[in-house]
Amino acid sequence: MYRYDEFDHDFVRARVATFRDQVARRVTGALTEEEFRPLRLQNGLYLQLHAYMLRIAVPYGTLSSRQMRQFALIADTWDKGYGHFTTRQNIQFNWPKLKDVPDILDALADVEMHAIQTSGNCIRNVTSDQFAGAASDEIEDPRPTCELVRQWSTNHPEFAFLPRKFKIAVTGSPNDRAAVKAHDIGLRMVRDDAGAPGYEVIVGGGLGRTPMIGKVVREFLPKDQLLRYLEAILRVYNLHGRRDNKYKARIKILVHETGLEELRAMIEAEFEAMDAPTFAPSAEEIARIEAYFAPPAFETVEGADAALEAAKAADPRFAAWVDTNVVDHREPGYAIATISLKAIGEAPGDATSEQMRVMADLAERYSFDELRVTHEQNIVLPHLRKDQLHEVYQALDAAGLGTANIGLISDMIACPGLDYCALATARSIPVAQDIARHFADPVVARDIGEMKIKISGCINACGHHHVGHIGILGLDKGGIENYQITLGGDATETAAIGERMGPGFPAEEVVPAIERIVETYKAERLNREETFLQTYRRIGAEPFKEALYPSEARHAA
Amino acid sequence: MAKAFKTQIVTANDLFEGDVVYFTAGGFWSRNLSDAAVAHSKEDADAILARGEAQQSTIVGAYLADVAIGADGVPQPLHYREHRRTLGPSNRPDLGRQAEAVAPIAKVAA
Numbered sequence: 001m002y003r004y005d006e007f008d009h010d011f012v013r014a015r016v017a018t019f020r021d022q023v024a025r026r027v028t029g030a031l032t033e034e035e036f037r038p039l040r041l042q043n044g045l046y047l048q049l050h051a052y053m054l055r056i057a058v059p060y061g062t063l064s065s066r067q068m069r070q071f072a073l074i075a076d077t078w079d080k081g082y083g084h085f086t087t088r089q090n091i092q093f094n095w096p097k098l099k100d101v102p103d104i105l106d107a108l109a110d111v112e113m114h115a116i117q118t119s120g121n122c123i124r125n126v127t128s129d130q131f132a133g134a135a136s137d138e139i140e141d142p143r144p145t146c147e148l149v150r151q152w153s154t155n156h157p158e159f160a161f162l163p164r165k166f167k168i169a170v171t172g173s174p175n176d177r178a179a180v181k182a183h184d185i186g187l188r189m190v191r192d193d194a195g196a197p198g199y200e201v202i203v204g205g206g207l208g209r210t211p212m213i214g215k216v217v218r219e220f221l222p223k224d225q226l227l228r229y230l231e232a233i234l235r236v237y238n239l240h241g242r243r244d245n246k247y248k249a250r251i252k253i254l255v256h257e258t259g260l261e262e263l264r265a266m267i268e269a270e271f272e273a274m275d276a277p278t279f280a281p282s283a284e285e286i287a288r289i290e291a292y293f294a295p296p297a298f299e300t301v302e303g304a305d306a307a308l309e310a311a312k313a314a315d316p317r318f319a320a321w322v323d324t325n326v327v328d329h330r331e332p333g334y335a336i337a338t339i340s341l342k343a344i345g346e347a348p349g350d351a352t353s354e355q356m357r358v359m360a361d362l363a364e365r366y367s368f369d370e371l372r373v374t375h376e377q378n379i380v381l382p383h384l385r386k387d388q389l390h391e392v393y394q395a396l397d398a399a400g401l402g403t404a405n406i407g408l409i410s411d412m413i414a415c416p417g418l419d420y421c422a423l424a425t426a427r428s429i430p431v432a433q434d435i436a437r438h439f440a441d442p443v444v445a446r447d448i449g450e451m452k453i454k455i456s457g458c459i460n461a462c463g464h465h466h467v468g469h470i471g472i473l474g475l476d477k478g479g480i481e482n483y484q485i486t487l488g489g490d491a492t493e494t495a496a497i498g499e500r501m502g503p504g505f506p507a508e509e510v511v512p513a514i515e516r517i518v519e520t521y522k523a524e525r526l527n528r529e530e531t532f533l534q535t536y537r538r539i540g541a542e543p544f545k546e547a548l549y550p551s552e553a554r555h556a557a
Numbered sequence: 558m559a560k561a562f563k564t565q566i567v568t569a570n571d572l573f574e575g576d577v578v579y580f581t582a583g584g585f586w587s588r589n590l591s592d593a594a595v596a597h598s599k600e601d602a603d604a605i606l607a608r609g610e611a612q613q614s615t616i617v618g619a620y621l622a623d624v625a626i627g628a629d630g631v632p633q634p635l636h637y638r639e640h641r642r643t644l645g646p647s648n649r650p651d652l653g654r655q656a657e658a659v660a661p662i663a664k665v666a667a
Contacts, residue, residue, distance in 0.1 A: 027573070029614040047617055049642055050653045052575040080652055095652070098573050347648050418638060419646035427641075429648045479636055 001062050001370065002147050002292045004112040011155075012109045015116060019043045020102035027099070043105065044115025048422045051095045055118040056108060060128035060146035060170070061089030061373040065360035068371055070111040072353035072360070078104050083356070085341060085349040087413055087464055088167070089127050089373040090118060094420055116154065121162045123153035123234075127169045129177045130374040133293060134336050134382040136328040139189045140197050142172035144290045145226065148281065151289075152227050159234050163241035164249035166234070167206075174493065179375060181205045181214040181495035182467055184251045185233060188493075190220060198222045203233060203263075204255030207461035211497045212252040215260050217267060225271075228279035232271040236263065296368035296383060301333035307387035308335075318393050320442060321404040326389065335386050339379040339396060340403040340411060344440045347429045348414040349377030358399040366392050375464075376413055376452075378406065409451040409518075410436040413464050417457025417474060418481075424457035426474025426481040431455055431510055438511045439518075448518055450531045454489070467491035469533050470517060471498040472510065483510050487517065487544055488536045499541050502549050513548055520547040563623040565602045566593040566632050567609040568642070569616035577642045577654065578616060580609035586616055588654075590643055591631040595624065 004012070019039070026036040040046075044055040056071075071091055075081050078100045079093040086092055096104060108114055117124055126146045133141040149168055153159065159166070169183040180186025186202035199221045205214025221229050237251045240258070255263055312319035325338045339359060342348050351359070359379055363371045366388050372380035384392055396402045405411045412435065415421065417428030432455055439445050454468030458475070465471030471486035482504040489498030505513050518532075520543050525535045536544070567580035571588075578586040579593035586609070587593070596602035602621050609619045622639045624632035634640045645653015 027614075033572075033613055033617050047570055047575060049638075050576060050645055051570075094646075096575075098575065418641055419648055427647060429646070433648060476638075481637065 001064060001143075002059070002289070008112070009109070012112075012114050012116075013106075015043070015114065016102060016105040016109055019105060023098060023102055038120070040101075041119040042116065043101075044118035045096075045098075045101055046119065046422075048094070048416075048420050049418070050420070052098060052101070053420070054093045054096045054101060054104060054115060055086070056091050056093070056113060056115045057118050057125040058089050058091060058113075058373050059150050060126055060132070060143055061130055061375075062132075062143060063363075063371040063373065064111075065364035065369050065371065067111045067113055068356050068360035068363065070107060070113070072356035074104055074107055075353040075356070077107075082350055082352045084347070084416065085351065085373050085377050085379065087375050087377060087415070087462055088125055089130075089375055090125060091373070092416075094416075121164050121166075122160055123156065123162075123166045123168065126150050126153070127167070127178055127183075127375060129171045129173055130338075130372040130378075130380045131177060131327070131336055131382065132172060132372075133295065134329050134331075134334075135173050135175075135177075136330045137173045137175050138330065139174070139191060140172045141293050142170040142178075142187075142189060143293045144286070145170050145172075145187065145189075145199075145223075147289050147292070148227065148286070149230065152230070159238060162234070162238055163243045164246060166237070166251070168230075176491075176493040176495075177374075179464070179467065179491040179495075181493075182207055182211075182464070182491055183214065185230065186214050187226075192220050192222075196222070199226060201229065201233075204252040204260075205495075206250050206252040207464060207466045208250070209247060209459040209461075210250075210253065210256075211461065211466040212256065213495045213497060214252075215255060217260065217264050224280050225276075227281065228274055228276060229267075229271055231279055232267050232274060235270050236266045240266070295331075296370075298331045298334060298383070299385070301385050301387055304333040304386040308389055311390035315390065317397070317402075317404070318390055321393055321397075321402060322389065324404045324408060325406045329383065331383075333386055335384050335389060337381045337384050337389065337392065338374065338406045339381065339401050340405050341378050341401075342405055342411050342436065343400055343403045344405075344410060344436045345433050348412055348432050351379070355399050355401055358395060358401065362392055362395055376411065378411070404442065405445060407450050407452070408445040409439045409448050409453060410445060411452070412436065413452075413454040413468070415456050415458075415463035417455075417463075421457060423460060424474070425459075425476040426457050426483065427507075428455045428457040428463055428472075428474055431472060431474070431483065431507065434511050435514055438515065447528070448522070448532070449528070450533070451518075452491070453514070464491060465489070466497050467495065468498060469536070470514065473504075475504060477504060481507050483507065485510075485513060485517075485548065487541060488533065490533060501541065501545050516547040517544055520544050562597075562599050562602075563635065564626060564632070565596045565621045566590075566624050566634075567596075567602075567605050567619055568593070568622050568639070569609065569619040572615055572617050575617075580605060580619070584608060586612065593624075593632050595626065595632050596621075 171178040188200040201218040202214035203217040367381040414428040414432040418424035454464040455472040456463030456465040467489040484504040486498030490496040582594040623635040644655040
């Protein structure tokens with residue numbers, strides 16, 4: 001993975017020193033809160049309901065064991081013994097004290113991490129496919145691209161005060177696990193007719209109060225023109241994006257109001273006017289970055305598949321875990337395992353410091369020292385030998401990390417909601433807990449099959465509810481928490497915004513409503529292989545609306 | 558028609574700890590809800606808010622919250638958001654104000 005050079009180290013340390021001084025000046029009163037607030041936000045420090053919250057960037061979700069252990073140290077030393085992994089592949093600590101934050105940032109700098117650009121109207125942490133460099137369906141590892149974009153966008157002087165925040169996601173695979181169509185810019189690696197890799201550039205996706213699926217603005221962009229093209233998009237957005245209304249300030253609104261064709265022409269004109277060599281990193285620099293992402297030294301493992309099959313036969317719980325949490329690796333003899341942070345009844349995305357250490361130890365011992373954070377709030381061990389999977393599983397299981405539910409109904413995304421977040425209008429976590437408990441029986445969950453429930457506690461949609469197969473949006477309805485349900489959303493390459501079914505439900509009626517949706521699906525599906533999303537797309541919303549709001553009641557209303 | 562005035566208190570987050578505090582009749586910020594000064598009119602509320610907001614070296618983001626006065630005389634927030642702030646995360650009863658044996662840590666006004 002990428003390592004800081006001397007300049008990177010100096011830059012991050014200098015930022016910590018600057019922030020330490022800013023905190024001191026806030027405490028003495030030399031800075032007012034009005035002056036201090038943008039400064040702390042530029043360093044990832046928010047103020048939430050019960051405490052400050054520090055959001056730390058995990059660049060494109062890639063972590064070393066050393067970095068994961070440092071999160072555990074931070075959790076134990078300055079926080080409350082746990083951290084929360086987010087839908088942007090970041091981690092948040094929910095209880096830091098103001099005076100401790102500079103020390104936390106120094107501890108992060110020790111392991112080449114920071115919290116810069118995790119807030120504010122700037123280009124945020126670049127996100128990617130959690131299986132990068134391991135996926136069997138990959139055209140190219142997207143992480144060198146991510147790192148290039150990260151370096152270009154970090155402290156970019158022209159884009160520090162954009163109309164609104166700006167999120168870029170990259171996938172190197174045709175199967176989109178990075179939700180690139182729900183980002184301001186999505187980059188999808190493709191090949192041209194001659195087989196050369198490049199990018200399909202998607203612009204104007206986003207969730208929030210006005211959800212939009214991104215549109216293809218350039219079907220093929222040669223790799224060496226990436227930064228120039230990104231710069232052109234950002235320049236057009238910076239100039240023409242709305243600054244009169246923060247709710248209309250994202251680039252998706254500019255795309256919508258300007259029209260894709262006109263916007264494309266503006267971007268291409270800007271692109272053409274730019275000096276190409278200025279925006280083309282040197283071959284040496286590209287090679288330097290790519291070298292950090294060279295594949296690890298995979299071994300040829302004799303009998304790995306047989307060993308795995310034998311372990312599965314001997315341990316049915318392990319077999320179930322492999323079935324849901326393990327996928328193919330590009331390398332024979334290896335597999336990718338997703339560690340579920342969705343143990344039944346726990347807050348999605350939370351991990352204790354002890355669990356972090358277990359995951360770090362396993363990564364160091366079995367996975368070439370690598371971990372990934374997924375946007376679905378799980379952790380990945382990307383490079384595991386198949387004959388060692390059982391050992392890994394046993395260690396995970398002993399730490400409460402052996403839940404076999406990836407892709408199933410209890411593998412939900414949930415934002416922190418009103419249990420933590422100052423913006424939330426309703427709680428998310430208890431809703432997720434209730435649903436997980438209701439569908440806790442693995443036989444029931446497997447029968448339902450692939451199901452992505454995503455829950456947000458306000459219309460800002462951090463919980464990605466618009467692209468959940470079942471989306472749940474918590475609102476304040478006359479002083480009572482109320483939950484709207486959408487169906488048919490999809491965050492992948494077949495992205496779609498879910499359709500709202502009707503009036504919302506009070507908290508205690510959410511689980512029964514989900515149960516009715518599930519029962520409708522099971523009654524309507526053609527066979528066990530037809531997923532919920534496929535059934536929904538085939539039969540439409542009406543049978544589900546009928547299940548949620550029986551027509552007699554609807555007509556009586 | 559103007560909304561009928563509800564009794565209100567002034568709340569904020571502590572600058573240093575980040576936790577929830579309430580402005581008291583004595584002119585300082587307290588972690589104890591029962592210490593909160595209660596405004597019975599809009600004029601009262603605005604005046605208390607102005608006094609609380611003036612202490613920028615202690616707190617962040619002061620605002621008014623609607624309350625009812627309980628039988629014990631302690632103001633109780635009417636909205637669930639404010640009620641949540643008096644407790645902590647509902648999924649973690651071991652954390653936040655609900656986990657503390659609340660000894661009022663009064664801050665003397667600067």
